[in-house]
Amino acid sequence: MNRKLSTIFMVVFVALVFVACDGDKKKNNKQQSLSTMEESKGDSTMYGVCGDNTGMHVLELITVQGDTLSYVFDVEDGATVKGGILAGDRLAVVGYKNADGENEATEVLNLTTLMGKWRSIDKQFELMEDGTVLSGVKEESQPWTAWKVYNGKLLLNKDTFSVNALGADSLYLENAHGIFTFTRQK
Structure with missing residues (x-):
């Protein structure tokens, strides 16, 4: 009886593992197809x-x-x-x-106005014409290294910002974490 019970337990366990793995596989496929759909939309800019x-x-x-x-x-x-x-x-x-x-x-x-050196209280960076970002703060833990505009938004590495305002000496960026103010560095 004990052997029969352990065999049933083993079959149920294997079936549960199989179902769980299959569910993760479907979830990953769903995520991959979503990101593929987003990429296929392309840049509208x-x-x-x-x-x-x-x-x-x-x-x-x-x-x-x-x-x-x-x-x-x-x-x-x-x-x-x-x-x-x-x-x-x-x-x-x-x-x-x-x-x-x-x-x-x-x-x-x-983009001509956007490029150049910018600073805030805790960041100093330069947006270069070739899409690179040079950081002016050596101690920064995760400095921005690349930038581009995609669908009208400014991407700094993986951070996405709306450009709320851009002037000769000021830049206001916004994302889910708040509004960030930068001034032109000379």
Whole structure:
């Protein structure tokens, strides 16, 4: 009887282990397919240089592929343009096609203004043109080493930030942990 009971126990145990492993496998597959879906969506940001025909309500963007696109935008809405627009500056533009069939910019981030040296109370870093970040604080435990703009957000390593404001001497970033203020370092 004891042998029969231990055999049943062993079969149930093996079955439970098999089910648990299969559940983890399905969970991992679900996570992998979710991250694959996120990657397949791609970057909705258009990159290029601000063209000479940029005016009060129209932005001319010469894309990295060499195409010239026109975007309408609301110049009174300070949230749309971050870092100003000047012919020749590198830009990241997020937008959509409006009801009139025009490209409408919802966010314009001036990458030329964004690059450079920034500091806060506990961080000092420089955003380089090649996508690297140079840290000015040697003791920092997890310094940022790379940056890029993806879907209109600033990625510093794996940290994702919204750029709330960008000026000649100030940068305001926000994520789930709060709002971070930086000033231009000379």
